[in-house]
Amino acid sequence: MPKYVNIYHELAQRIQEGTLPAETKLPSETELMHEFEASRGTVRKAIDALQEKGFVRKHQGKGVFVLSQEAIEFQFNGIVSFSEAHRRMGRHTVETDVLSCEVLSASAELASLLHVAQGTDVTRIERIRQIDGERVIRDINHFVTALVPGLTTDIAQGSIYQYIEETLGRQISYAKRKIEARPATMEDQERLDLHDMTHVIVVTNDTYFYEGQHFERTESRHRLDKFQFTDIARR
Amino acid sequence: MPKYVNIYHELAQRIQEGTLPAETKLPSETELMHEFEASRGTVRKAIDALQEKGFVRKHQGKGVFVLSQEAIEFQFNGIVSFSEAHRRMGRHTVETDVLSCEVLSASAELASLLHVAQGTDVTRIERIRQIDGERVIRDINHFVTALVPGLTTDIAQGSIYQYIEETLGRQISYAKRKIEARPATMEDQERLDLHDMTHVIVVTNDTYFYEGQHFERTESRHRLDKFQFTDIARR
DNA sequence: AAAGATTTGTCCGTATGTATA
DNA sequence: CTATACATACGGACAAATCTT
Numbered sequence: 001m002p003k004y005v006n007i008y009h010e011l012a013q014r015i016q017e018g019t020l021p022a023e024t025k026l027p028s029e030t031e032l033m034h035e036f037e038a039s040r041g042t043v044r045k046a047i048d049a050l051q052e053k054g055f056v057r058k059h060q061g062k063g064v065f066v067l068s069q070e071a072i073e074f075q076f077n078g079i080v081s082f083s084e085a086h087r088r089m090g091r092h093t094v095e096t097d098v099l100s101c102e103v104l105s106a107s108a109e110l111a112s113l114l115h116v117a118q119g120t121d122v123t124r125i126e127r128i129r130q131i132d133g134e135r136v137i138r139d140i141n142h143f144v145t146a147l148v149p150g151l152t153t154d155i156a157q158g159s160i161y162q163y164i165e166e167t168l169g170r171q172i173s174y175a176k177r178k179i180e181a182r183p184a185t186m187e188d189q190e191r192l193d194l195h196d197m198t199h200v201i202v203v204t205n206d207t208y209f210y211e212g213q214h215f216e217r218t219e220s221r222h223r224l225d226k227f228q229f230t231d232i233a234r235r
Numbered sequence: 236m237p238k239y240v241n242i243y244h245e246l247a248q249r250i251q252e253g254t255l256p257a258e259t260k261l262p263s264e265t266e267l268m269h270e271f272e273a274s275r276g277t278v279r280k281a282i283d284a285l286q287e288k289g290f291v292r293k294h295q296g297k298g299v300f301v302l303s304q305e306a307i308e309f310q311f312n313g314i315v316s317f318s319e320a321h322r323r324m325g326r327h328t329v330e331t332d333v334l335s336c337e338v339l340s341a342s343a344e345l346a347s348l349l350h351v352a353q354g355t356d357v358t359r360i361e362r363i364r365q366i367d368g369e370r371v372i373r374d375i376n377h378f379v380t381a382l383v384p385g386l387t388t389d390i391a392q393g394s395i396y397q398y399i400e401e402t403l404g405r406q407i408s409y410a411k412r413k414i415e416a417r418p419a420t421m422e423d424q425e426r427l428d429l430h431d432m433t434h435v436i437v438v439t440n441d442t443y444f445y446e447g448q449h450f451e452r453t454e455s456r457h458r459l460d461k462f463q464f465t466d467i468a469r470r
Numbered sequence: 471a472a473a474g475a476t477t478t479g480t481c482c483g484t485a486t487g488t489a490t491a
Numbered sequence: 492c493t494a495t496a497c498a499t500a501c502g503g504a505c506a507a508a509t510c511t512t
Binding site for chain 4: 474476477478479491
C-alpha cells in the first residue's frame with residue numbers, strides 16, 4: 001500500500017477515535033513529516049485525501065482543522081443499491097422476488113437510451129421488493145448483455161452490483177439519477193400494494209463503467225410513503 | 236492564477252471544442268511538460284483536476300482518455316437553487332411570491348435541527364413559486380440570523396444564495412438533502428394549486444458553510460407532477 | 471503599525487516502481 | 492524483454508495567507 005494511504009488511514013482513525021477531536025488543528029505538515037518520516041509531498045497527499053473525504057478542512061496560513069463527526073458520517077452518498085440502503089435504516093424485513101430474468105432484443109427506444117444498436121441483446125430483470133411484508137418497490141433493470149453477461153435469477157435474488165464488481169471484476173464509475181413522481185400504471189397497481197395511492201415515485205438510473213461504457217438503465221418504482229432519498233452535495 | 240489551473244483550462248477547452256475528441260488519448264505527461272514548459276507534477280495536477288471534473292480518465296500504463304461529451308455535460312450536480320434549476324429547463328414563466336420574512340426565536344425542535352441554543356434568532360422565510368401561472372412549490376427557509384444577517388423581502392425575491400456568497404462573502408461548502416413524499420397539509424392545500432393531489436414531495440435541505448457551520452434548514456414542498464430531481468453520483 | 475515566524479500553496483527536478491503495449 | 496506511460500516518493504525553493512511579537 002502506498003505510504004500516503006497509510007498516513008491517511010492513521011490520521012482518519014485518530015479523528016474517528018477522538019484522539020483528534022473536531023475543531024482542533026492537525027499537526028503541521030512539518031510535524032507530520034517527522035512523525036511519519038515522509039516527505040512533505042507525501043504528507044500533503046494524505047491530507048488532501050482526508051479533505052476529499054470530508055474529515056478536515058485546510059486553510060492557507062492557519063492550518064488543517066478537523067470537521068465535526070456529523071459531517072463525516074454523511075459519506076454514504078454515491079451509488080447505493082436497494083439492499084445496501086435498507087441495511088442502514090432501522091430493522092426491517094426485506095425480501096426480493098424475481099418476477100422475470102430474460103434476454104431480449106433492444107427496441108429502437110431502449111437501444112437509444114442505452115447507446116447501443118437496435119436489436120442488441122439486453123437482459124431484462126423485473127423484481128418486487130417487499131418491506132415488512134408489503135410489496136412497495138418494483139425494479140425493472142435493463143443490462144447490455146455483452147457488458148454484463150451471465151445474469152441469472154439467482155444473482156438477481158442477491159446483489160447484482162456485487163456480481164458485477166466481484167465476479168465480473170468490473171468497476172462502476174458513476175450513475176445518473178432522475179427522481180420524479182408519475183401516475184401509477186396498471187402494472188404498478190397489480191404488482192405493488194398501493195392501497196389508494198394514485199402515484200409512484202420513479203427513480204431512473206443510468207450506470208456507467210469506469211471506462212465510460214453505459215451498461216444499465218433501471219427504473220425503480222416506489223410506493224409514495226415508502227420512499228426516501230438522502231444525499232450530500234458538495235461544491 | 237496558478238500554472239496548473241491554466242493548463243487545466245487550456246486542456247478543458249480543447250476537449251469541449253473537439254480538438255481533443257472523446258475516446259482519444261491525451262498527449263503523455265512528458266509531451267505536455269514540453270508543450271507547457273512545466274514540471275511533471277504541475278502537469279499531473281492539471282490532469283487530476285480534469286479527471287475530478289469528469290473530462291478524462293487516467294489508466295496507468297495506457298494513458299489518459301477523453302470521456303464522452305455526455306458525461307461532461309452532467310456536471311450540474313451540487314447545490315442547485317430553484318431559479319438556477321429552472322433556467323436550465325425549457326421556457327417557463329417562473330414567479331416568486333414572498334409570503335413572509337421575519338425573525339423569530341428558535342423553538343426547542345428547530346434549535347436542535349440547526350445546532351443552536353433554544354431561543355436563538357432565526358430568520359424564517361416562506362415563498363411560493365409559480366410556474367406557468369400555477370402555484371406549485373412552497374419553500375420554507377430557516378436561517379440562523381447571526382450567520383446570515385440582513386435578509387429582507389427584496390433579497391428573498393431574488394436569489395438568497397447569491398446574497399450569501401456575493402454580498403456576505405461567505406462560501407457554501409455542502410448540503411445534506413432528503414427527498415420524500417408526504418401527505419399534503421392544510422396549508423399546502425391553501426397555498427398551492429394541488430388540484431386533487433393528496434401528496435407533496437418534500438425536499439429537506441441542510442446547508443453548511445465552508446468552516447462547517449450549519450446555517451440553514453429549508454423545506455421545499457413540491458406538487459407531485461412538477462417535481463424532478465437530477466443528479467450524478469460518482470464513486 | 472510593522473516585522474518576523476508559522477503554515478499551507480505552488481513549482482521544479484530527480485529517482486524508482488508498476489501496469490500496459 | 493524492452494519501451495512507454497502513469498504512480499509514488501524525495502528534496503528544495505519561493506509565494507501567499509495568517510498569526511505572533
